[in-house]
Amino acid sequence: MSQPDPTQATGAIALADGQVFLGHGTGASGIAIGELCFNTAMTGHQEILADPSYAGQVVCFTFPHVGNVGANAEDEEAASEPARKAAVGMVSRAAITPPANWRAETSFEEWLRTRGIVSVTGIDTRALTRRIREKGMAMCAIAHDPSGNIDIEALKAAAAAAPTMEGRELAADVTREAAGEWSEGNWVLGEGYAAGPEDGPRVVVLDYGVKANILRLLTGAGARVAVLPGKAGIDEVKALNPDGVVFSNGPGDPAETGKYALPTIKAVIEAGIPALGICLGHQMLALALGAKTAKMPQGHHGANHPVKNHETGQVEIVSMNHGFAVDGSTLPANAVETHVSLFDGSNSGFKLTDKPVWAVQHHPEASPGPQDSFGVFDRFVGALKAKADA
C-alpha cells in the first residue's frame, strides 16, 4: 500500500510504542487521543462509532470499505446530548466514497466531521490489527491536518503520555444530565420508530452511556422506561417505583465507575428489585457481588461473536464491545454462568439463583449486529409482567 510523503500526509496515527502509520485525513480535523481497538463488523459503522461505550477510544475497522452507506438520523445510538461524545477517532483502509444507500441522509465523511471524530483512511489496517492482536490494545494519537503539517514527533509523544484505559472513569462524560422519560419503541422498516406503551412495567435505566437501542427494545418489549443519570442514588431509583432496574453499557474501567455506582447497584439487589446488567452494567453487577473484572489484551469488538447460552443450549451470534471482562471463577456461589464466549471462554452472562438478577456481557440490542439475543429484553420485561400478575 502506498504511503504518503511523511512531510505531506494529511492523516497519521502514532502508537504509544512509537510506531507511526501515515494516511489521508478525513472527518474532523485536529488531534484525538485514545485507546486503539479493532472492530470486525462489516456494516453498521455509524452505530458503532455512535455507541457511547467507545468514548475515549479510536476504532480501527478491519472491513476495508467503510461509510459507503452514508449516515442517517434513525441510526443514532446516543440517547442524550452528552452521549454524542462517543468514539474519538476512526481508522479505515479505503477512502470513503459518496453514499450509495436509500436511507442515507448525509455522507459518512460529513457525519464524522459533525461528530468530531478525527479519522484517517488509507491505512494498512491489517498490519494495525495484527499489532493489536500480538501486543494488545495500544494508546494512540490520531491526527488529521488538511494542510499536511502534522508534527509526527509531537504525535508520538502525545500517544506515549496518554493514560491507559485501566483506571479511567468515562461514564460521567456520556451520561445524561437529568432524569427523563423514554418513549421510542422498535424500528420498523418503512415506518420508523413505534411509540411506547401507555401502561406496563416501570423500568428504570441507570445511564452510564446507554445505547438508544437498549431503551427502544425495553420500550418495545412493553416497559414504561425512565432513565436516570449514572450517579443517581437508590432514593432517586425508588422514587420512580421501579418494577425493574437496568444497569446500562458504558465506557471506561468498571472498577472506576463502580466507585460511585456500586452503592446504588448493591442497594437495588438488596431491595430485591429485579435487575438486568448489560456490558458495563454486567461488569459492575459482578463487582457488586464481590467478583473481579480484568483488562483483556485485545478485547471483543465486532458483530459476529459466538456465545453459548447454557440455558437454551444454543449458540447466539452477538454484537460485542468490551475491553474488560468478568472473571467467571470469582462469581459468588449464588451466581450461575448463563453465557460464555466461544472465542475465548470468557464470561458473557450470569444470573443469581436467589434474586431476580440477570446480566450479559454482550450487546443484546445489536445496533449493529444480529438479533439472536433480543430475547433478553422480552424475558426481562416478561418476568416483570409475570410478577405484577402474580
Ligand SMILES: NC(=O)CC[C@H](N)C(=O)O
Ligand atoms: N460496551 C460496554 O459497556 C463496555 C464496557 C467496558 N467499558 C469495557 O470496555 O469492557
